[in-house]
Amino acid sequence: MKKRVFKIVMLFLLLTSAANAQSYSVTSTGVKAGINDLTVEIQFYTPSIVRVVKYPKGSVCAKQSLSVVKSPEKVSFITKKVGDNLLLKSKALSVAIDLHSGQVGFSSGNQLPLLKEKAGSTSFAEINDAGEKSFTVSQSFELDKDECIYGLGQQHQGKMSKRNVSLKMVQGNLDDYIPFFQSVKGYGLFWDNYSSTYFNDNQELTTFKSEVGDCIDYYFMSGGNADGVIACMRNLTGQAPMFPLWTYGFWQSRERYKTQDELVGVVKKFRELNVPLDGIIQDWQYWGNNYLWNAMEFLNPGFDDPQKMVNDVHGLNAHMIISIWSSFGPKTKEFSELEKMNALFNFKTWPESGSEKFPVNKDYPSGVKVYDAYNPKARDLYWKYLNNGIFKLGMDGWWMDSSEPDHLDETPADFDTKTYLGSFRKVRNAYPLMSVGGVYQHQREVSSDKRVFILTRSAFAGQQRYGANTWSGDITASWETLKNQISTGLNFSLSAIPNWNSDIGGFFLWKYKNPLENPDYRELHVRWMEFGTFCPMMRSHGEGYPRELYQFGKKGNPTYDAIEKYINLRYSLLPYIYSASWQVTANQSSMMRALVMDFASDKQAINLNDEFMFGKSLLVSPVTQPMYWKNQLQGNDSVKVEDYSSVKTKTVYLPKGADWYDFWTGEKVNGGQTVQKEVPLDIIPLYVKAGSILPIGPKVQYATEKKWGNLEIRIYRGADGEFTLYEDENDNYNYEKGIYSTIHFSWNDKHKTLTIDKRSGQFPGMLENRKFNIVVVGTDRGIGAELSATPNQVVKYNGNKLVVNFEK
Missing domain, CATH: 2.60.40.1180 (Golgi alpha-mannosidase II)
Structure with missing residues (x-):
């Protein structure tokens, strides 16, 4: 009887042990482990980049990344079990998995601790996403208390380090969200999720929480320094192609040139004044009324001969780009075809009214709808009309406005909208990547003679591969706004996307009465021109009042002379700038460089929000307060x-x-x-x-x-x-x-x-x-x-x- 009881007890202990044991297998790229109720996969993409994927047991994660274009390399690594930890080590990076808690930690190749997950912080909460079973996913990490981190796209907060920051990451006019940060310790983390995401950092935890995800999916990269981390991120999500030399000259635009004669006249005026100019931009409504929104044709009577307009600009040795949107009016050809393929979103976007008067008259809704840029056939149709209507005229580039896109009066039902890739909720933040990418890829297919150049209002991880320069949105002119542009642009660059600019002078002038005659605004505009000289794109733009330099007086006037001086300085620096742009393309460099990139050991420098390097030689410290x-x-x-x-x-x-x-x-x-x-x-x-x-x-x-x-x-x-x-x-x-x-x-x-x-x-x-x-x-x-x-x-x-x- 005692022997039988002993055998039963031993059998129970063995079964219990087997139930609690954590199994794992070595794969060609890393390991796959079953830990408690989760499956955890570690995949080396390079010796310096590793992917971590987690999902509930019994489910499948067959995700195709929208941002990541790299396939895993054949990486030599070793595995070793030490107590409860399973260690994986390449020549550049060590990863440790606790086989009981599932906690993952990362160290450098010489075993310097870099980052670790917070034990027990992995979270999957089951949700119904527009009829599909999915999860709200969350993961927290432990950072050193004095550790500075950078990136996360652009937000106008005036901060360099993103410690003690909370963000609801949903693309908007002013804020572009990229769920990637890098540390002063020389590592980066990319949270590969496209739904609305909450980022929260405090002294205890740094957390990403996304509304929708079939799995937790992130990439850890060890670069040694900021340039190395950016090189890893671009290796993962795509390299930045070269822009044409002319794009680094001076640009002029306004909201908006109302006729083609007015636009060409601006270029002529610059030539008469002997002031350099390379780019002119036509903003919206060249297509006519709002029911013809973004028709990709010149239906406005002020543009009666668009071919002549483009030819005239080229004849003056200048280049031209034009505003295009991610939405279409109900009377356009594009709208009709997209509606038939079920590729229009039924939520409110700009403009709300068919009437062009302000305030907006909602009694006459515009009927404008955003197109499904996730749908490859819709992207084909978009390019078909863009190519036939505008590109064939010889247009030199694209101003892709509202590429977030504009989403007004958001409702939960809006996010249930079906896209080609699932609910809008699931893929919302990647919209600019898809819309901008569609134009880039199609233009590359039809022409190699003209480099793609896109100016766009929004961005997502990987967008650097699509020949796009992002501007900081429709900002309101003020000294505080000018100062905030510095850290905004630097953190955007630290997010691995090197091309950025702002509306020189600020888009809205709401804070100024008669701004062109207001000494405060005139000084602000000059100081913004000085800052803009040292950005990847130098572009003067705004609404309400024209911003061409001759609007501020004539030669001999201090404001005019200062503006002219900095336009000329920009051109004198073109050999330096163009060579720096080659370093961006060939060696994963950055043109607009936060001080942490070159002086990481100088604690007094790494959190300064009003200085930066332009290239690797020039230290720039813009004036951000009124003085004169x-x-x-x-x-x-x-x-x-x-x-x-x-x-x-x-x-x-x-x-x-x-x-x-x-x-x-x-x-x-x-x-x-x-x-x-x-x-x-x-x-x-x-x-x-x-x-x-x-x-x-x-x-x-x-x-x-x-x-x-x-x-x-x-x-x-x-x-x-x-x-x-x-x-x-x-x-x-x-x-x-x-x-x-x-x-x-x-x-x-x-x-x-x-x-x-x-x-x-x-x-x-x-x-x-x-x-x-x-x-x-x-x-x-x-x-x-x-x-x-x-x-x-x-x-x-x-x-x-x-x-x-x-x-x-």
């Missing part, structure tokens, strides 16, 4: 007047680890200190990192007017340095075939020698011979008003290696 106006009595009234009677200063921090040169004076200053920089109206604090080699281009009226056969090369002593000058045909995709050239410069500070290496590569029209005017910058070599300096040496270069000695 005062109130003055005129009779019984107090009016604002311009007051330049004294020069004001701005406090600037120069990061440690480098010495710096004042761009304007050539004065050398040690890093790791705060300085006071005088900032008259036409000066932005601008410093060049010691060791920099800075090319300066010729004075031109448009980007390609003159070849770079007589460049000024500035050397900033105090450290070794290098620079690669990139050149190609300025447009088309031949660079993807290796048809381009580079010239590598290196400065040896000890021996005072500049080495110009043998030119690498070639392209049609390439300069075989040229001159370099070499300037060694010092206090006697300031730049001055003409943005040029007398060279120390002039050398002729025929493509062969040169060594230039400055020992004497």
Whole structure:
């Protein structure tokens, strides 16, 4: 009897043990484990990137990512079980799974702890998503208490680090949400979910919670530093193609040019004034009334000969892009065809009324509907009309407005709307990725002669692969807004999407009466122009009042002169900017760089929200407070007047680890200190990192007017340095075939020698011979008003290696 009882007890213990045991199997990319009621998969995509997938046992996660385009590489890794933990290790990354709790942690290749999940924080709550069984999913992580994180797209909060931030991540006019952050510790995390997502961070937990998900799906990447993390994210979600050279010139637009003669007249006026211009933009309503919304035809009588308009712009050596939307009016051909394929969404969008008057008259609903950009056939139809109606005219690019899209008076039923990929609730945040991607992919299919250029209002993870520059939405002009643009753009860049800009001067002028005559606004506009000079796109735009520089006076007026000065400065920097853009495409760099990217060890620098690097040489500190106006009595009234009677200063921090040169004076200053920089109206604090080699281009009226056969090369002593000058045909995709050239410069500070290496590569029209005017910058070599300096040496270069000695 005792033996029988003993056998029964032992059998019970064995069965209980088997029930509680956690099983796992090694796969070709990692491991698959059953832990409690979950299945957990770890998949190496590269030695530095690992995917974590979790889903309830008995369910299936067959998700096809919309953002991730990379397939897993064959990665060598080892597995080892240590107590309750299963360890997976590649040459760059270690992953630990607790086989009892399911907690996952990450360490660097040398076992430095980077991030770990909060034990027990994995959550699946079953929901009914428009008739389909799904889950609300959540996962929390533990960060170091003093750890700074960046990214998450763009929000106008004025913050650099995203610690102690709570966000409801739903795409909007002003906020673009990308569920990706990176840490000052050199890692990044991409939460691959497209539904409305809540991000919450405090000192205890950092949490992603998404309304809909068949699984928890995220990617962890170890890059070592910010550039390395961005390289991982682009490796995962796609590389950024080159923009044409002309896109880096100056752009002018307004809401809106009402006739084609008005638009062409603006370009003519710039040419008459000898002020550079490369891009002009036509905003909405060229299609006519709201019932014809986005018809992709010029039905407005003010545009009676659109082919002539495009030809006239091109004849003036400028380029043109045009507004297109993600929605269509009920009287358009597109609406009719999309309705037949059940590819229109039945929720309220802009415009609400068929009447163009304000306020909106809802008694006459516009009937405009958003199209299903998730549907590949709908994207085909969109391009068919865009190509036939506009692209074939020779249009140079697209302004994709309302690419979130606009969603007014949201109701729960709206999110039940069926899309090609499931409920709108499930895929809502990826809409801009799909709509922008559709235009890019179709244009690439029909033309390689013209690089795709898209200006768009919204973005999602991976959108950098679609030739798009995102602007910060319909912002309201104020000094606070200007300052907030800096951290907004930097965090967007830290989200791995390198191309960003804002409406110079602010879109809405609600806070200003007679703004073009208001000294406060005039100063704000100048300071915004100064900031915009150092953004990936320099574009003046706004509603209510035109913003062309001649609206602010004429030559000799301080406002006019300052605006003209910075447009010319932008063009002088084109060789530097275009070479930086090549580094973005070829080496996963970023043009607009938060200080954490280059000075991560300087704790005083990494959270500054009003300074940044433009490329790897220029430190920019925009002026974000008014300085040059005062109130003055005129009779019984107090009016604002311009007051330049004294020069004001701005406090600037120069990061440690480098010495710096004042761009304007050539004065050398040690890093790791705060300085006071005088900032008259036409000066932005601008410093060049010691060791920099800075090319300066010729004075031109448009980007390609003159070849770079007589460049000024500035050397900033105090450290070794290098620079690669990139050149190609300025447009088309031949660079993807290796048809381009580079010239590598290196400065040896000890021996005072500049080495110009043998030119690498070639392209049609390439300069075989040229001159370099070499300037060694010092206090006697300031730049001055003409943005040029007398060279120390002039050398002729025929493509062969040169060594230039400055020992004497």
